[in-house]
Amino acid sequence: MDGVSYQRFPRVKIRELRDDCAKFELRDTDASIANALRRVMIAEVPTIAIDLVEIEVNSSVLNDEFIAHRLGLIPLTSERAMGMRFSRDCDACDGDGQCEYCSVEFHLRAKCRDDQTLDVTSKDLVSSDHSVVPVDYSDPSDYESSEQSRGIIIVKLRRGQELRLRAIARKGIGKDHAKWSPAATVTFMYEPDIHINEDMMESLTIEEKKQWVESSPTKVFDIDPVTQQVKVVDPELYTYDDEVIKKAEAMGKPGLVEIRAKEDSFIFTVESTGAIKASQLVLNAIDILKQKLDAVRLSEDTVEADDQFGELGAHMRGG
Amino acid sequence: MNAPDRYERFVVPEGTKKVSYERDTKIINAASFTVEREDHTVGNILRMQLHRDDNVLFAGYKLPHPLQYKILVRIHTTSQSSPMQAYNQAINDLDKELDHLKNSFEAELARFQRSF
Numbered sequence: 001m002d003g004v005s006y007q008r009f010p011r012v013k014i015r016e017l018r019d020d021c022a023k024f025e026l027r028d029t030d031a032s033i034a035n036a037l038r039r040v041m042i043a044e045v046p047t048i049a050i051d052l053v054e055i056e057v058n059s060s061v062l063n064d065e066f067i068a069h070r071l072g073l074i075p076l077t078s079e080r081a082m083g084m085r086f087s088r089d090c091d092a093c094d095g096d097g098q099c100e101y102c103s104v105e106f107h108l109r110a111k112c113r114d115d116q117t118l119d120v121t122s123k124d125l126v127s128s129d130h131s132v133v134p135v136d137y138s139d140p141s142d143y144e145s146s147e148q149s150r151g152i153i154i155v156k157l158r159r160g161q162e163l164r165l166r167a168i169a170r171k172g173i174g175k176d177h178a179k180w181s182p183a184a185t186v187t188f189m190y191e192p193d194i195h196i197n198e199d200m201m202e203s204l205t206i207e208e209k210k211q212w213v214e215s216s217p218t219k220v221f222d223i224d225p226v227t228q229q230v231k232v233v234d235p236e237l238y239t240y241d242d243e244v245i246k247k248a249e250a251m252g253k254p255g256l257v258e259i260r261a262k263e264d265s266f267i268f269t270v271e272s273t274g275a276i277k278a279s280q281l282v283l284n285a286i287d288i289l290k291q292k293l294d295a296v297r298l299s300e301d302t303v304e305a306d307d308q309f310g311e312l313g314a315h316m317r318g319g
Numbered sequence: 320m321n322a323p324d325r326y327e328r329f330v331v332p333e334g335t336k337k338v339s340y341e342r343d344t345k346i347i348n349a350a351s352f353t354v355e356r357e358d359h360t361v362g363n364i365l366r367m368q369l370h371r372d373d374n375v376l377f378a379g380y381k382l383p384h385p386l387q388y389k390i391l392v393r394i395h396t397t398s399q400s401s402p403m404q405a406y407n408q409a410i411n412d413l414d415k416e417l418d419h420l421k422n423s424f425e426a427e428l429a430r431f432q433r434s435f
Contacts, residue, residue, distance in 0.1 A: 004373075005408075005411075005412055005415070006368065006371040006372055006408070006409075006412050007412040007415045007416050007419075008412075008416050008419075009416070009419050010416065010419065010420045010423065011423060012420070012423045012424045012427045013427060014427050014428065014431040017428075017431055017432075024424075024427075029416070029420075030367055032363045032364045032366070032367035032368075033364055033367075033416070033420075035359075035360075035363065036360045036361070036363065036364045039359070039360045040360060044360070088326065088330065173329070175325075175328055175329055176325050176326060176328075176329070177325065279428055282424060283421065283424060283425070286417055286420055286421045286424065287421070289360070289417055290414060290417045290418070290421075292357070292360070292361055293361065293410050293413055293414055293417070294414070295337055296337060296338055296354050296357060296361055296365075296410065297338070297407065297410055298338055298340070298403060298406060298407060299336070299337070299338065302336060302338060302339055302340065303403065306340070306342075
């Protein structure tokens with residue numbers, strides 16, 4: 001019964017990798033997989049974010065919900081998120097979402113006691129779990145800057161103003177609210193395949209070559225100072241704007257250059273908010289996509305229910 | 320005011336099945352699959368994978384309405400296969416492809432980190 005397999009074997013090559021940014025090539029697959037990965041990274045990889053705020057005292061200039069919204073948008077380190085439970089299907093706390101399996105508690109206490117304005121920042125949030133804390137954007141190699149760095153400003157207080165609150169952070173996904181999205185930007189582009197018609201190019205004068213090279217809004221082509229030949233500097237700078245093709249036609253040289261998008265090669269750029277590492281974001285996205293596919297498999301009872309129609313079905317299939 | 324709750328987009332309501340299908344009443348080896356709480360992410364990769372199957376004569380998906388959180392996948396196959404078989408095969412192949420992708424990404428990650 002088993003059909004032939006139509007599986008593909010994609011290849012990956014990493015070009016750049018930092019904690020918050022990754023650039024890699026994905027080959028031997030199609031745009032549907034590339035786009036599914038991009039969509040999952042943006043909207044379905046879970047992180048932890050503040051979801052419930054109980055304000056005890058707020059005499060600041062911002063109203064309660066304004067502050068609650070700002071707290072929600074603060075990225076929290078979320079390496080734990082994949083292993084955590086969603087509050088809605090946590091059986092340890094019957095869905096009130098305040099147990100250790102599905103939530104993390106934060107406290108914030110700040111009062112301004114002198115004439116200088118007090119900045120209340122993400123660093124003033126005290127977490128109940130040392131693995132879930134507001135993301136620290138300071139450079140770890142630069143000791144001085146990390147000493148001075150004050151985190152993300154939530155509100156500013158003048159003398160006598162006070163802010164005191166309790167916040168519950170929960171696991172969630174970007175589909176629910178963008179505050180749970182671990183991705184700042186995820187993009188992919190088709191790799192361009194550029195062919196210059198050398199014979200036709202040689203029929204151009206150096207002045208014409210210069211004009212043609214200049215017609216591209218990005219610096220894709222250049223002229224070799226020694227041989228005066230037009231060469232491709234960086235094909236990936238091409239934005240599929242067609243300007244060089246239009247220019248070639250305007251110069252009466254259609255077909256001077258041929259540019260094709262390779263339909264099975266993609267260049268990904270992944271930027272993370274800091275909640276999880278960019279490399280981990282890609283791996284988590286693959287896992288989530290696999291889980292989604294597992295969930296849409298035909299279940300036994302769906303097929304069984306169909307077989308009960310039996311008679312009619314068999315008759316139809318028998319033809 | 321009357322906006323649906325945000326979780327409606329990804330939580331399958333109790334009593335409904337994630338996947339159900341209905342055979343076409345007029346064409347043999349054709350069926351419509353209804354997948355609850357899924358969107359273009361799954362719909363499009365399924366469709367493209369089904370197109371790679373030689374026994375699939377037609378495969379398409381649609382998201383009927385932005386506020387109906389489900390997709391419809393329609394498959395028509397030759398008599399050598401069946402829509403259910405093609406559907407399962409497509410999911411298995413995608414699953415294996417993602418396994419391979421995960422392994423190659425991890426290997427590349429290890430290689431890249433070693434070289435620094």
